[in-house]
Amino acid sequence: MDHEEQASLLAPTPSLLATVPVFPLIPALKHDIRNTIDSALSWDQLCASDVNFSIIRPIVLKYAKLKNLAIVYACLVVRAYFLQESEDDLAYAGVMLSRATLCEILAMKLLSHFASNHIELVAVLTTTWSPLAGAPQEVVQEVKSVLGNNANVNDAQSALEMAISTQAKRFIASPVSQKVINDIYSGRVVFSTAPVRSMLADNYKPRGITIYNTRDAPFLDHYRLRVPKYGAILEFLNFACLLITFVLCLANKDVEKFTIWETIFCIFGAAFILEEYTASAEHGWIIYIANIWNAFDTSFCFISLCYIVIRVKGLSYGDHDASALAFDILACGACILFPRLAFFAVSNNVVVLSLRAMIIEFLFFMTIAAICFSGLLFTLWTLSKGTWALQSIAWLMVQIWFGNTYLSFAQAKSFHPVFGPILMTCFAALSNTLLLTILISILSNTVARIDANATQEHLFQFAIATVEGVQADALFSYQPPFNLLAFAILKPASWVVSPRTLHSLNVFLIKLTSFPILLVIGCYERYFAAGQIIRESSKDAAQTLFNSLPRGIKNIPIFEALVGSTSNNLYDAIFDIDTPAGVGLFEDSDDDDVPHLRSVASRESLNSTPGVRRRPSRVSLAPPRSPRRGERSPLRPFSGAGIDVTVSSAEVSSGGRSPLARFFSTEPSHAPVEASVQRMEMMLDSLRELPVHRLKDEMRELQERQARIEQLLLTLTRGLRSTDPSLHK
Known part of the structure; x- marks a missing residue:
């Protein structure tokens, strides 16, 4: 049995994970962190050595003793609480953010305590925990009363999902977390989660956390379709098929009837919409929308729905204009599909991440600018007195905003002979000089900020893609458009058949519709991986x-x-070869010849000499040893720091050697006495050169100055008492 199989046997069972108390950790962590941090501290200040050893380390050791697998999840839940408090209470936003940062640091350090057992580490990050697990019944009832009786209080999330929702990018980018994420992405770690918000749940055979082994797994393993690495490749191929049918649909459009390519595109479009809706329902909207490309996919889904509704209406009423409008709306989807496919392979590249952040900043800035210049739009419309339509003025302002300054001077007097030129000149100056300069500066700072944190952002997006790839819904095992067929067959069947029958039918349909894909995956993993x-x-x-x-x-x-x-x-x-260290290099090698930096005696030395009491370490002035032939003497003339100061552990008393000789000696016990005497003489000569007399003179002078100052203060105090009569009362 290899190491991986042994680790699989040590995996926590679902029954054990269900008994882990989660709720008691949350108020305890909240109380400790609230009482620990009372000032705004940055990440670097919280990670400083003094704060680490005095504040963070005691808390980590306190909760690490519990050996609770849900402690990392609890830290991230408390982090979400403090992040919400920072938004609600702006007066203490800095303190709340510092507490949230401390929660992330605690989660990172506590996670490292589970790193020795890889299966246990995976369980800590991937198990879906309920925040009310282990809570008293009165607490559960109180929570239900606050949220409402119809609220779902058993909404569980994993630690990885909580890290994504709370933007804990440093926690996700830590090596321990990335080790688990990489194993999940490549399919080396196999686990299944219980679907809570799934469109089609198949919970007949829940699988524990195991290490995947091709020798034990079946050749046509339908669970491999849920591996994020294979899922990303299949998603790219499905998206390419959708784009091809999209282009053929627009190239062969007919406003009077449905063409074959339009029918095929509608089928693929409906399958794509079902897949995106299932993904958003599986992990929640917050996790889904955290990936920027999912926002583009949602936009295309909205465009496709608008096209289908208007197209069906046009065909039903014979309205050719409505059908033409439907195709025009669908053509706008090319602005999303083409760059989506182009950036699919480099979705987490630094350039793409910078572009995403720039688009967000640009839209925010343009919204603020539009709100600010809406007053000018209303002013110009009022001054025109009906000669200009509101839409025409808005379009004119957009042209001026994007650089066509000539129109501002040509059309200025048409609004008002006096105020028109003044307002249009001010608008042109603001839009083309000030605001565009500010926009360029904002975008440049955004790119610089993304480049500085490019690694964290890349790993954060990679974690989102990995978590999305591990889908528990049965529909994700089907490739579009077969997911429509599976939904049409299995969803009604789930209402009438038993879970065992539903599982058997689901596995049969998956292997039937994905047989070529499973065959390729099986051959690759067994022969070419x-x-x-x-x-x-x-x-x-x-x-x-x-x-x-x-x-x-x-x-x-x-x-x-x-x-x-x-x-x-x-x-x-x-x-790779095994050779003894330093063979033939040192003839009389002795460990005592090499200086050591140790504060206490090593554990090996204590174990090798039983019965010897360990003494505290001392700082010794190590004397220079006798140089061997061809070796440079370590002696240097004393110039402020001429003595070699080393910290070494205390030696065990042996024989009748004097304490002074044992203190300074680094030679074996059979060393010549003359060498020891010579070293002592050289050390005494070095000590004579120390400026001891000068130090005594300076100390004596400081004492005399202190005595004079005290005498002067005493004299002044007596004079004030004799002159001020109020002091005598």
């Missing part, structure tokens, strides 16, 4: 072929750049 037989044998064959080539061909720069240099293989081979 990293570590498999064919891939390793092909690498060995390529390496053998490369080694058999003449030296002249190997050293060709282009060929070496394509194949790779062999120097790294040489370095790897050196470290």
